[in-house]
Amino acid sequence: MIRLIILGAPGSGKGSQCKWITRDYDVPHISTGDILRKNIADGTELGMKAKSFMDQGCLVPDELIIDLLKARLEEADCKEKGFLLDGFPRTISQAEALNEFLQAAGANIDKVINLHVPDEEIMSRALNRRTCTNGECKEIYNLRDNPPKVEGVCDKCGSPLFQRDDDNEETVSNRLNVYHNQTEPLIEYYTSKGVLATIVGQEDINDTIALVKAELAK
């Protein structure tokens, strides 16, 4: 049982780290971005409300996301195994809501990994990012550093790749501003709780993985 949060600007590579952490630690990976995108794909009311915020790179309002997240944490797998939160919390009020929820359950966050990557690098990665359309696979490629063998096709499962609607220059730059203004205060919030560890994202993803591994083993 482990309760983790991974913090980092959009496009810092949180998703890639989450893939191995969730496997090695046998912990549910909870990405609020993925949950929202699924709601959009399914045409739910929540999805329809969230889409315009997401397309502009704005945060979805706290009242939409907090209940959604709490409902997810009430599910059996999280109660048994804990969680790895990816993309939540993104504001101080979300962090406070999570804190209250955990306290009521007598639980604590074990560690917050703060993945740091410079803005210029994030922009370049976002514009080159492609994702597998297969929901069971979700493999992530980068046309610059890690292209698929066949253009537009997933190496692992053969499904088509896609570029997320929100991976364009204007939206990414807006998302970075939102991150600096609304999410970065969480670094101090979790530092003061004594659970934050900052990892600097490396050029080679395997080097970043090694750093995060060492931190989680502490």
Ligand code: ADP
């Ligand atoms: P990235 O993969 O770039 O980090 P995400 O997939 O986490 O982005 O999120 C995509 C979009 O979904 C965000 O830009 C935001 O609009 C919305 N979103 C996801 N999580 C949250 C959250 N915790 N609070 C508010 N909005 C969120």
Ligand code: ZN
């Ligand atoms: Zn795939």
